[in-house]
Amino acid sequence: MKAALALLAPLALTACGLSPMYAGGGSGAVAAGLAEVAIPAIEGRSGWLVRNALTERFRAAGASAPRYRLDVRLDERLEGLGVLSDDTTARERLTLRARYQLVDTADGSIVLDATDGTDAGIDVVSSEYAVIAAERSAEERLAKDLADRITARVALALRRLR
Template sequence: MSSFDRRTFLLIPLALTACGFQPVYAPGGTGATLNGRVAVSAPSDVKSFLLVQNLEQKLGRSATSGSEYKLAVSVSTTTRAASISTSNETNRYTIDGRANYSLTSEESGQVVASGQVIDFVAYSAAGSTVSTLADERDATERLMEILSDHIVTRLYTSPDITA
């Protein structure tokens, strides 16, 4: 006999509502609150430009003046050899990325959310110089997209952001 009870399954939404669960993109949710209201800090190099570009795509682009929140981000990367052949040639590289972020309310000046996200990507260096450079550029773009996804997820799940 199965222990599955349909009545229990139907009560799950009630339990989630009671604990304060609210869909991110619902009216009044964090996604709706931040969409188009966050001014991201100006990029200082190619990596930070890619990160800011991805953040603006996900959060909606906001004018620097008149926005409700200011998001300051800084990114750093480290490239290291991940695979070395017996002839002492590097075949694969890993790029470790770290992004620090801080979301500040323009109205109160209070930091609403802050933190650090870390991830990595790898690329092949076994081809020609041109293909290795293209692979490195592609890996950097992927890493900045991954880091921006992490930042947006953390912002959306921050309890201090209200409509």
């Protein structure tokens, strides 16, 4: 009985309408759609990091003529959380938020209007160099995480259009 159920389970999944997002790999519909998205420059160092990460993900299938434009505006905030008795900060939180719009360049219509964000905690130690290095490292990780989130949302929007 268990063996029969195990054999029938894959058939039930195909009947529910689920299909892999990136079916076809680099030559699939989603990868081809992502390759059609132009990403203009984004302001600031974090913007440069996010744009590079997005370009890397969107161009996996190669570049093609842009049909869409992804406009991204970032809001980066660094705030102190833990304050010690001598008024020094013991912990910081770096937050990176993005508001982005996927615009169809043919008619100027907005295909996707969304926001996303991510944050990281940073320990503040006595070495100023270590704190700066930790902030930079956190900024790089957040940029990659935010690019992953944006890529998934844009891929879903493009998949609905096809």
